[in-house]
Amino acid sequence: MATANIKEVARHAGVSLGTVSNVLNRPDTVAPATRQRVLDAISTLGYVRNDSARQLRAGHSRTVAIVVLDVANPFFTDVVRGAEQVVEEAGAMLVVCNSGEDSARERRHLELLEEQRVRGVLITPVGHGPQPNLDKLIDRGIPVVLVDRGTGRANRCSVAVDDVLGGRLAMDHLLDQGHHRIAYLGGPLSIAQVADRHAGAAAALEERDSGAELRVAVTTSLTVAAGRRAAEELLTLPARQRPTAVFCANDLIALGVLQELTARGLRVPADVAIVGYDDIEFADAAAVPLSSVRQPRDQLGRTAAQLLLEEAEPGDAHRHRHVVFQPELVVRRSSDHPRRTRR
Amino acid sequence: MATANIKEVARHAGVSLGTVSNVLNRPDTVAPATRQRVLDAISTLGYVRNDSARQLRAGHSRTVAIVVLDVANPFFTDVVRGAEQVVEEAGAMLVVCNSGEDSARERRHLELLEEQRVRGVLITPVGHGPQPNLDKLIDRGIPVVLVDRGTGRANRCSVAVDDVLGGRLAMDHLLDQGHHRIAYLGGPLSIAQVADRHAGAAAALEERDSGAELRVAVTTSLTVAAGRRAAEELLTLPARQRPTAVFCANDLIALGVLQELTARGLRVPADVAIVGYDDIEFADAAAVPLSSVRQPRDQLGRTAAQLLLEEAEPGDAHRHRHVVFQPELVVRRSSDHPRRTRR
DNA sequence: CTGGCTGGATGAAACGTTTTAGCCGCTATA
DNA sequence: TATAGCGGCTAAAACGTTTCATCCAGCCAG
Structure with missing residues (x-):
């Protein structure tokens, strides 16, 4: 005993x-x-x-924490897996904390982690405002790396994916396929990702000067049900005005659109092409495999962990870095159907 | 600093x-x-x-660990959320460790957790054999609660869901709807869950003595693709021998079946009814909402955590318990179509 | 023979808490 | 008046490591 x-x-x-x-x-x-x-x-x-005694002597622990918005979200689970890999290779341990988008819980976690003198913290903070808690950690000498949020702060590293580029990739692809009437489905626009993806799509359209038009339909959430409703609404348009392609802010919406269109007798991609975002596991397994913009999620985690460990390395004078990854378009059947360009 | x-x-x-x-x-x-x-x-x-000093003095930490087979698996993420809730209410902290089905990593995690003198460990061990590592922990006085595995060990608590009952529920439902030719799709049978669900279905059939028959099609994995292939195979049967209902070992298979049948022009549930298992998020969002057997996943986590905390409570003489939860059938459109009973 | 060096071991200090025994001054009770 | 009790505080020990200054014996160079 x-x-x-x-x-x-x-x-x-x-x-x-x-x-x-x-x-x-x-x-x-x-x-x-x-x-x-x-x-x-x-x-x-x-x-x-006895690790407590060891830590007490050493002044800090050998664990790294990652605080995510939702443990059940596939985005974060992949980030966690990536980070885990790097952290474990370094002989440390990764502990996963879940803020559940609740800033009180986030704060509580950070306090506990501080008490534990963790080696560093990877975090996607709740909200986009200033982060006094994080600043406090940093003041204490605990490295913090932001994941997929608030790129550009001077006192910490960050990793993110270029959502504007993602939107651009999707749009370019649809234009390449000869589409002229395109819809962007997603919302609310207060979500930075949703807004950025739209911005990228709009910019791509602008640059091509193809005469194509982009109609935006704002949804209230990023769910399958929201996708269905949005599709329903598109179907109320007369066929001649109806978009021939839709770009969705995420795959859930895209799947909803796919279902609704199919149920109403439209063929995907022949009548309407669809491009989603996130490349979730189900994208490939959908009735019509879904084209989607893929984010290098595990690499996001790996890099974040690397930056953190580098910063935690003692002697080394660390310079904060802001790494931005490029997403990648995965073309599957849902958008693989070139149109004869009219006009 | x-x-x-x-x-x-x-x-x-x-x-x-x-x-x-x-x-x-x-x-x-x-x-x-x-x-x-x-x-x-x-x-x-x-x-x-400084928590290390505090722990050193106290002789143990205030953290509880949960070791899961896969952080990205929705089953475990829900269990984690449930456990988290209870553990945090008790003022402790839950750390999530991922064994990734790799027993070397599992062992490594357990060693580290032991060094940290964690308060207790919730774990779904890799494999089904004897668990010397776990026994060692228990010998040291660190409580261990098994999650969804190996019910019935004398020296530890466990929580699980009755998969046999789950199979039974699905089967009873299909028989109630008047089906006579039913298929069970899933595999490999070496997975306890797959075998148990089948056993339950077979037992239900036996008891009803309805003259219905259960055809088993063993798949090589529990994926959407495997479901598609299995459905394809069913379609090679002449229509009069073809099952009018399929019960799938999990929802991924069920979704694959749904897709393939729909693509081949069969209607669900009119031509073939489908019941899945797990009630994953997508079950409800499928083209035809999927009936499924739901496991109380977060409750599994909550109860496991409660048992653990109870055991970790000092003075209290703890008696190990083995809690088995009952799954629940959620009927949706994919199986909601009574048949006229012939014969 | 002496002095210095080296590989291998030792003893003690330090890390920051929590806890326990005890001290002090005061009040209420006998 | 003596005593017990009590509220409020202090001093010191203990938790189990790691590290650092020493020490010792043996060996080699001079």
């Missing part, structure tokens, strides 16, 4: 306490025979290091 | 170190005036408790 400590191991092996510690931390500095005696003692006593 | 400690706070407030500790831990035992002085000192110095 009462776990053996280093002192008992020392007594058992007939050496001093410091020697045991050396076996544990710098095995090459102790003579082979002694080392073996100590190792034997450790295994017969079932000794397990 | 160098964070203030309790001693500095004491000096700053002109009291002894012990008094500061009392303010922190038993505020009512210290006179209001003194207390205020201490609190002021704490806030002006920006003092933050």
